[in-house]
Amino acid sequence: MKDNKKPHFLNFSPLLAENYMITNGQKKFRTKQLLDWVYKKRINSFDDCSDLSAEFREKLKNDFTLYTFEIKDKKVSALDGSIRYYFSTAHGDEVITVFMPNPERNTICLSSQVGCPVKCTFCASGSVDFKRNLTRGEILEQLLQVERDTKLSTDSVLFMGMGEPLMNYENVVNAVHSLTSPEQFAYGRRKIVISTAGLVPQIEKLSQENISVKLALSLHGADDETRRKIVPSIIPYKVEDILQAGLNYGRQTKSSVTIEYVLIEGINDDLQQAEKLADLIQEYLYRTDRLKINIIPHNPTGVDRFKRPSDEKIQSFKDCFMRRDLTAIIRESKGTDIGAACGQLTI
Ligand code: SAH
Numbered sequence: 090m091k092d093n094k095k096p097h098f099l100n101f102s103p104l105l106a107e108n109y110m111i112t113n114g115q116k117k118f119r120t121k122q123l124l125d126w127v128y129k130k131r132i133n134s135f136d137d138c139s140d141l142s143a144e145f146r147e148k149l150k151n152d153f154t155l156y157t158f159e160i161k162d163k164k165v166s167a168l169d170g171s172i173r174y175y176f177s178t179a180h181g182d183e184v185i186t187v188f189m190p191n192p193e194r195n196t197i198c199l200s201s202q203v204g205c206p207v208k209c210t211f212c213a214s215g216s217v218d219f220k221r222n223l224t225r226g227e228i229l230e231q232l233l234q235v236e237r238d239t240k241l242s243t244d245s246v247l248f249m250g251m252g253e254p255l256m257n258y259e260n261v262v263n264a265v266h267s268l269t270s271p272e273q274f275a276y277g278r279r280k281i282v283i284s285t286a287g288l289v290p291q292i293e294k295l296s297q298e299n300i301s302v303k304l305a306l307s308l309h310g311a312d313d314e315t316r317r318k319i320v321p322s323i324i325p326y327k328v329e330d331i332l333q334a335g336l337n338y339g340r341q342t343k344s345s346v347t348i349e350y351v352l353i354e355g356i357n358d359d360l361q362q363a364e365k366l367a368d369l370i371q372e373y374l375y376r377t378d379r380l381k382i383n384i385i386p387h388n389p390t391g392v393d394r395f396k397r398p399s400d401e402k403i404q405s406f407k408d409c410f411m412r413r414d415l416t417a418i419i420r421e422s423k424g425t426d427i428g429a430a431c432g433q434l435t436i
Contacts, residue, residue: 098153099226128273164427173429183436186231187429194244199231202252207286210319213390213435214251222257228264245280251434255291265300278302286324287331301342306335307349311366345379353387354396363409382417388430
């Protein structure tokens, strides 16, 4: 287990890093140098910060840990090359991250919590007791560790791993600030997606942050009765209100919104659900909104009563939206053979 007594450097926002530098007699411009070493040049140790004095490098080493994770396990999918990482944190908690390499675009799926408090019945992450929120540093360290290990760079970042990102609001928003900051990870805001089970007040709050990343709404039903069969009431909001909050978010941030719909046989795959959802969307959609529906056929989690519908059914469900000129795609998950697909992340 790693040293967990010293603060994790990645938990320090640039402002805190600057305060630290000034408190320790360093000139303000040195902060940029330090951030460059950590976030751009990806040093292994503060020893590598060659433009900082030897004495100060020693101080950094004494005051901070740079990396806190160990790779406990790593599985590579024989089907599509996606990689599931199990990290162990400085406190001995387990964090799962999935990397999906692709010649066109490498994607990472980050976890935001250890366990998930929401416990959607069709999702394996719900079977893990919720333990805690991940810190800013632990969220960002997932990306740094994966890139160090694969020697590949990540093009897009999804907050779609274990946990409900908007229940760890502050740390997720701080991590996103770091991801989009030109001095740190420098991602374009459209390269980042936050997925939520539907926390309306947090969606509204998020639209006021200066980050404007893409938003995905895990809706899974066209009406409250259907949704409530599979999404517990810890998310107490109505389908209609979640959809409206999502569309408002899209308008305020000028970004596109995705509806995620896990399609489960006999639970929410009735074509009437598709028609009803299309009705609802069309009721609220403005001509200028950008919205798409991702139909995710259910991935096995070991619970027998949840099954993937037939391919024919999945196609017909999608066609209901397409007939109405709404964009719908069938999203086949990656890494189903290694337990890395949507809904399969468990520890
Ligand atoms: N808690 C957030 C982030 C998780 S994203 C959210 O709910 O949006 C993970 C996505 O995978 C969600 O849309 C989730 O509903 C979906 N998912 C969960 N279990 C699944 C399963 N067994 N098969 C397919 N998708 C699943």
